[in-house]
Amino acid sequence: METEEIRRLIRLFYDGESTPAQESQLLRLLEEADESQLPEDMLEEKRILMEIGSREVPAGLGARLEDMIDNLAAVDNITGAEVVSREAAEIDSPQTDSPARWRMLAWWSASVAAVAIFVVMYLPLAHFDAVSLRHPSSSGDMASAMVIPEIGLMARDLSIACAETEAFQTPAPVKPVQSAPVSRKHKTVPKKQTDEAGRGSVATSCELVAQAATGNGKHREVTDPDEANALLDRAFSRVYRNLAIARTSMASASLPVGDDTRIIDNIFKQEEKL
Amino acid sequence: MDSEEFKRLVMPHYRTMYGVAAALLGDCDLSSDAVQDAMVRLWEIRSGLRDVRNIRGFVMKVTRNICLDSMRRDRHMADISDPVVEQEAGTPGEDDPMAATDTLRHVERMMSSLPDAQRKVLMLRAYADLDNDEIAEQLGISGDTVRQQLSRARRKLREMCRR
Numbered sequence A: 001m002e003t004e005e006i007r008r009l010i011r012l013f014y015d016g017e018s019t020p021a022q023e024s025q026l027l028r029l030l031e032e033a034d035e036s037q038l039p040e041d042m043l044e045e046k047r048i049l050m051e052i053g054s055r056e057v058p059a060g061l062g063a064r065l066e067d068m069i070d071n072l073a074a075v076d077n078i079t080g081a082e083v084v085s086r087e088a089a090e091i092d093s094p095q096t097d098s099p100a101r102w103r104m105l106a107w108w109s110a111s112v113a114a115v116a117i118f119v120v121m122y123l124p125l126a127h128f129d130a131v132s133l134r135h136p137s138s139s140g141d142m143a144s145a146m147v148i149p150e151i152g153l154m155a156r157d158l159s160i161a162c163a164e165t166e167a168f169q170t171p172a173p174v175k176p177v178q179s180a181p182v183s184r185k186h187k188t189v190p191k192k193q194t195d196e197a198g199r200g201s202v203a204t205s206c207e208l209v210a211q212a213a214t215g216n217g218k219h220r221e222v223t224d225p226d227e228a229n230a231l232l233d234r235a236f237s238r239v240y241r242n243l244a245i246a247r248t249s250m251a252s253a254s255l256p257v258g259d260d261t262r263i264i265d266n267i268f269k270q271e272e273k274l
Numbered sequence B: 001m002d003s004e005e006f007k008r009l010v011m012p013h014y015r016t017m018y019g020v021a022a023a024l025l026g027d028c029d030l031s032s033d034a035v036q037d038a039m040v041r042l043w044e045i046r047s048g049l050r051d052v053r054n055i056r057g058f059v060m061k062v063t064r065n066i067c068l069d070s071m072r073r074d075r076h077m078a079d080i081s082d083p084v085v086e087q088e089a090g091t092p093g094e095d096d097p098m099a100a101t102d103t104l105r106h107v108e109r110m111m112s113s114l115p116d117a118q119r120k121v122l123m124l125r126a127y128a129d130l131d132n133d134e135i136a137e138q139l140g141i142s143g144d145t146v147r148q149q150l151s152r153a154r155r156k157l158r159e160m161c162r163r
Helices: A002-015 A020-032 A040-052 A061-092 A099-131 A141-162 A225-252 A258-273 B003-025 B028-044 B046-051 B055-073 B083-089 B099-112 B116-128 B132-139 B143-162
Strands: A182-188 A208-213 A219-222
Touching: A002 A020, A002 A040, A002 B143, A020 A040, A040 B099, A040 B143, A061 B003, A061 B028, A219 A225, A225 A258, B003 B028, B003 B046, B003 B055, B003 B116, B028 B046, B028 B055, B099 B116, B099 B143, B116 B132, B116 B143, B132 B143
Parallel strands: none
Antiparallel strands: A182 A208, A208 A219
């Protein structure tokens, strides 16, 4: 009976009418059948059908495919982690991470810093220049530091002009006389004088030129040595007195010494008026 | 989709994929390479496989496209049925550890000698386990034509084996 079934399936097979399930059944029956029980022609068919009806794929193809899938999954896990981390870094990092944005930020920072430094350095100087001689109450130690050298220079100039070997002493108060600006136009030889207290006055070995300002703006040449000495004493007394005032003001840091320049100028102007 | 889920979905159809590749390419090694390439392609699009209703038909289609691309690309390659190559391949022996593969190659060599239409029908039935209607759909021919081509191919092979 089994032989008849095998023959029927063989007929369907070669007619092309068998289904895949019937072909699988045919091969199974041929494998399980006892060859001693099969006719001669059926043994030949069995050999042929086992050869052409084989559905075996190349050995190990299934295992190779599974290994390949595992490798693909491993690579994707590594690559995916890198992509995720890179994407996360891009999300977390600010937009300024790009090189162009960093360069722009650095440029702007440098510009702002430069402007700030310029402002910090320039403003005090501008402030001093603006108010040092016009607003005495607002000048500070910087003005004092700049004017004191000027006073020192002025005193030095006077000492050079006098070619004095003796140190200047604080002159004694003298009677107000008509003051005159001191210049070096003419030479006079003032006499050595002493005040009422017997203290030495300005050295007389220097050559000084005294000119007294007249009321009409013209200068009057002082030829009297006594008058010249008096004028000088008066001038120096005013200078020293104002220096003392300036020092007092500097101590309180309220009065700019820069005003001494104006004061000294006023000294000569007042002397001229007198 | 992880690798295990992908395997459960696709691996049951790898024999069918090989059958399609063998039907089109006619060579054992080329068919194996085509199946691997098809698996890589399916892995790349694995996220959309859950929405496919007929996985078997889909993997067959992918394999077919891979094979067609390979055929277009290798159009100028040497003929795989070169007599020199067959001679160097030798005759399979029982003691040869690769006897099974060589037998398969022998069958494939016989199949490669068949007309192209008969070979394709035979390959699809032998390796892809497709019925006549499915083969007709794959090849774009009628069911009767599939039956006739299949019958002629098997009878011719039987004659080759009896020689």
